[in-house]
Amino acid sequence: MQPRIRIIGSGMSQPDTIMTSDEMDARLGLKVGTISGISGVQQRHVSIHETAASLAADACRKALASSGLDWENIDCLVSTGATMDQALPYNAALIHAELGLNRQRTTTFDVGASCMSFLTGLDVMSHLVENGRYQNVMLVSADIATFGLNWKELRECGNFGDGAAAVVIRKSLPGEVSLIKASRSHTLSKGVRYCEIPGGGTRFHPERINTPFAPLAKFSMDGKAVFKLVSGELPTFTADLLQQAGVTLAHISTVIPHQASRLALSHMAKRLEIPASKLVDIFARFGNQVGASLPTALHHAISSGQLQRGDDALLIGTGAGVTIGGMVLTY
């Protein structure tokens, strides 16, 4: 079944503060050009006063404005971030409160699959919209990565930035071609420890450990191991996805990948033989915004006009888990 849903609005939000890679070099006592050379990121936004909920709310307001709808039309708000704003309650309730929607009887919940949360949420909600369970759904991803980084790990810390992006979907009207042609994901949990933040939940709760908590709240990643696990999988995964969608890569006008790293983007382009003109690459400007990265790239493709109505887009990426996910979407 191919859910006939249409993205009718999108928006993004980043923290006010920009940190360039040259500024990072200065802060870390490195030669100018070191961080940008290693990471390929020129600048990223970093949160000072912003929370994941405030960034999400800002992205939602922009997506709503571009959809032409009012909040009373949105019957479901789904948070598709990779990380929690706080341990309890869940992100979507915090975003609902931040938006001041207490008088709206909105259904709210989170869909989580690390950096594949947005793709997973879009897949899931497409079926609920297709079936009439909800009329107009707001999906929003917001992540603040920069607090959790180990700034001594240059290969890692230069990669990330903070941000949020949101889309509004509804069922396609008669005559509209928008639909999801295929969607797939699976988890290679052999790599469950390759990317992680051990603390923050019940496993390493402060009451349960005899060591300081703060180091456990840091992100760590074995990039080489992820790359090895995923690179063999990617061509078959993509071929299966395209076959399920009934299209070839030549039919795809725009490839919208999760903006994981410079290496991941260039490797994907090379392995899948994607010309640069088809690839949405916002990495140098924003870095890897974790769960917000893929919807930000999607918003960029829509707002820049790179993705046109009727075009087929390939959305693809991997995230901590390790989970590989992809979708063919007729915009």
Add this chain to the structure above:
Amino acid sequence: MQPRIRIIGSGMSQPDTIMTSDEMDARLGLKVGTISGISGVQQRHVSIHETAASLAADACRKALASSGLDWENIDCLVSTGATMDQALPYNAALIHAELGLNRQRTTTFDVGASCMSFLTGLDVMSHLVENGRYQNVMLVSADIATFGLNWKELRECGNFGDGAAAVVIRKSLPGEVSLIKASRSHTLSKGVRYCEIPGGGTRFHPERINTPFAPLAKFSMDGKAVFKLVSGELPTFTADLLQQAGVTLAHISTVIPHQASRLALSHMAKRLEIPASKLVDIFARFGNQVGASLPTALHHAISSGQLQRGDDALLIGTGAGVTIGGMVLTY
């Protein structure tokens, strides 16, 4: 639309260690009978060596065994806990790894709405199963509450326990009457701070605060405020749900509530005029197992024979957010 899905297996798991309320009295220097008198809980299970993922995996194995399926038949594993095992990756990936399913190409993700996570996940996944997106879905809720409690707050700490429960669903076959007749939820985010654990995410990240982290990892609840917010809402909410399902309360054979507290259970029974014989009440034995509470009560109703094939069950509850949720399910 009423998704024609059938629960074909269920299971539960609790930590090995039982703590009776009398033992809690002794530990806290109270007169025997104090904690059970305040909370109505006789005993609860508390995690020593267990993690949320290990409890979840145990519940999954039991649910799978009762379904008669093998892991290769399960194409989607959804974690519907209220709290995270760790900040990254998401719970379902950790559970997938704990189960040793690396060779299975399972789709995994989390659906989160605090204590309404299981109801939300069941609602969501019913549409994906109805549409053939997945064939056999494992939903599992696991929460470890006891580490996050403030043991000086007697009114609160006696209420909670740790546990996990899982169900397997598939599409109903021709001739099977199982379906979801109605499902509703909405968020009253005015109460977003009434139940919370502030720490654990990016809002109060250790790098962002100048105070100790440990107190922020504690659960706090303004029970009176939740009660006031929800009690006015409950009768209308339930009436709307039953009307949508096309049944009256007399048709409901079994009411399966979230086991929030003794007061919440007795208030619900009174306001909705539910006779004790219809109410699934496992509170004295397990306490409030957070997100695992409702599926544990559902498993209890199924395994005890209280819920029979063809019966209509009302699943209902509230959770941090504050989110009120309900479902009418023909088992």
